[in-house]
Amino acid sequence: MDQLLPPEIVEAGQTFPAALAACGDLDALLRLKGAFVGREASHATRLMELLKTAPKEQKRELGAAINGLKQQWEEGLKARQAELEAAKRKLGALAATWDPALPPPQPPRGALHPLNRLMDRLVEVFRPMGFHVEEGPEVETEAHNFDGLNIPEDHPAKASSDTFYLAAHPELLLRTHTSPVQVRTLLRVAPDLAARGGIRFLAPGRVYRKDEIDPTHSPMFHQVEGMLVGHGIGMQHLKGTLEYALRALFGPDTEIRLRPSYFPFVEPGCEVDVSCPLCGARGCRVCKGSGWVEILGAGLIHPNVLAYAGIDPKEWSGWAFGMGVERMAMMLSQTPDLRLFFENDQRFLKAMGGLD
């Protein structure tokens, strides 16, 4: 049979499978297809011409051989084309595939300062009980910072070793607590206290005391003051409010404990402990094994404080508390050094502050 065909075509026919396999892409396959089964100058057209000129008795046998070859080639080409197209589709699909593990572009992320965040949280906790926020200046008068709070004239806190005073205005000082906001607010609302139905507010803010800077002291720090004035207010209301608020802050299983203490602007006065939120009151380093952590000072507003503001202590009574924000933040976060809160390292702020 092969002797009927030209030797170069026979040879090409023998190399066809290898050539087919060598086609790495569709272009190469197209060229191979042209050479074997193209409409012009291909092996197939050459064979068809050969068939036309072949002796009549050979035509039948030759025709069958040629058809066999062509069919073999076309099937080979078609199969290879399918293979190559599949490979191409696969690559295309891969290229379009997104690897979710690749670091994506990220929206920026800043942080509120942890101390502000804690103060905001306290406001949130008291808000449903009808407390709003009152604020006052950091530069205060002696009258607001001391006198209106029943602090005796010769109290050591007034000394220049404890309190910062202004050089050009000896009567002005940097407030040593947020309590002057009590005095200012009571003075303001006194005339229409009855119409308002008393008052209840929080006063968060910055305060100053002349302490050297070290891991547990800072000349500037934050307090949140709380105050409520109404009719017939007693220690039970202080306890009830603080129990609600501290449970909202530290969890529903939190217990609180009031201990007698003394602050000139309240009577009776107390310090308030919470069951240690870090160990669930089982005893740890933070609560020094006692299961209790001191969290704030409080008491019923001293009648002199109400009277100073022009409020009749026979008709009205109330409670007040004050808490140190840094102290609470350090306790909750176990931050070892107070100075970190004022260094403002972005890594610290990001880790401690968060967004809300």
Added chain:
Amino acid sequence: MWIERKVLAQEIPASAELDTRQLCEVLAALGFPVDGVATLEGTEALDVDITANRGDAMSHRGIARELAAKLQQPLAPIATGLVSEGAALVPVRLEAEACPIYATAVLALGEGVTPEVAQSFLRALEASPKRLPAVDASNELLLRYGHPTHAFDADAIRGAVAVRWAKAGETLVTLDGVTRTLMERDLLIADEAGPIALAGVMGGDRTKVTEATRRVLLESAWFEPKVVRATARRHSLHTDASHRFGRGADPAMARVARDLLVARLQAWCQAKLIGAWTAGAVPVPAAPVELEMALLARVAGEIVTLEAAQEALTRLGCAVTAAGDRLRVVSPTWRHDLAIAEDLAEEVLRLRGYEHLPSVLPPMEGPPEHLAPAYLLRQRVARRLAQLGFHQTVTYGFISPEADALFASADNPAAGRTLANPLGYEYSVLRASLLPSLKTTAEQNLRQGSRLVQLFELAPAYRSTPAGPLEQVALAAVWGGVLGGEDYLSPARAVLEADLAGLARDLELPGLPTIHRLADGLFGFEIELEALPRPQDRIIPVFRPFSRFPSVERDLSLLVDLGQSYAALHQAMSAALPAGSLLELRCVDVFRHKSLPEGQQAWLLRMRFQADRTLVGDEVDGWVAAALVAAESLGARLRA
């Protein structure tokens, strides 16, 4: 103060039955928390925290009295009548009301030293024994009974003794060797040769007891707390005696302490009593304070019976009589803090234990108040900035004069904002601006390897006024370093002034604030919070109709001079466009490249049009052509 358990048990034997933890709990419940426990020389000492109003508790006897009332257990009796008084050997004249009683005695000292048991007690309480029995006995008495006493060398005293106000200019060399110039408000003990002691504060050097002293004159008096506090403060002389007298000692203890001191000296060094006498008397107690049961019930949150209140106050040493719905209460001589009904109510509750207080939410009596707009604004701005990648800082309100001068305006002199007693020079001025603090903080962050620093602070800045520093809450933001370049989609670039301008727009500032270049690649601005738009009163604004027809967008690429003002070009082009249909005209690209003619840049200007109808191409083309003409009038050319 340190309370040693063995001595405490001598005052209240029942305390020995409590273990340390129980004792600490009882003390805390009474208002005396224990800060620490020290174990030494076979005993324990508790570091008891005693508030300033409770001078009466600042001794073993004082704490024992509290425990006795709480535990309802007896106190050990104090021996009295040890000394029988006679005529005054030396006249003692009380010339000031601030000293109503002065008990004294003269003794001849014999042989002997302070016994070891007293020395070890003093050591346990961090008081070093002097081995002079008269001095050690006085110290031991003070720690044990809370009453300061003093021993003078009787042979050094000249003539009569007086308790009197100082004369201006008088001097006294105190025991510490310092010469004190006295003032008229200083109360002193004097003999006929001059001052011999600052009353209730410190004795004088001339009459001090030494090893050579043969005869002592004892002083056991009572001085007005206010007077002692003032003298101690004026002379910066804070002693154990001034601490006790300053917080109110017990006048009834004057004679008792004198007797106890005499007895100790007799026992410790065979002292012979030569004579004992007292000038003045225990002052008449103040008028009784009334405690109405209604007030007690209000404070306690529940009814407390008259009998229960009476019983509690009596246990604390008060003389109580019931009168209808109230109690009339006379404080014991050692309590100076029971001035008003509320003080008494506290005592009743304190003795009962605060753990028994009911817990009740206070009823609302009026509508709750809103949060102030300024407060809400700060919250909103802080949250927005945090969302934009900024970190809120908290920095000190006072800075150094040099740092302050960087951003303080000329009409805001630092003198009006300077502290009289700063922590140091670098913390001496209330800052006019937050930027110096933020600049320092940002540079610190960059030095420590931050690639991008984004900080803001909301805090008061101060302005000097004749009435004092005026506070205005300021917002400052600083931004520096490299943006992007941290993922495969965001190219890296340096932070520029334009980023701060964009931030200002995001915050809806009414105009562009001054953007300061704080350092290479570090920018910042500061505004008064007042400048920010207040949150709207309306929850949502009034509806304004808007066109649903599609908008048409056209770009013009213009070649303009490098010095071309964008505002001028924007204004000229806007003026040429139909105001009713122009939605927006903005530069969306600035291209500067050497391929452009020298001195020129290319700006890509985008126009968006919209109307209440479908806009036709020709019409828009006409507008764009007019805008181009306007631009050309300023020297711009269409970029080919």
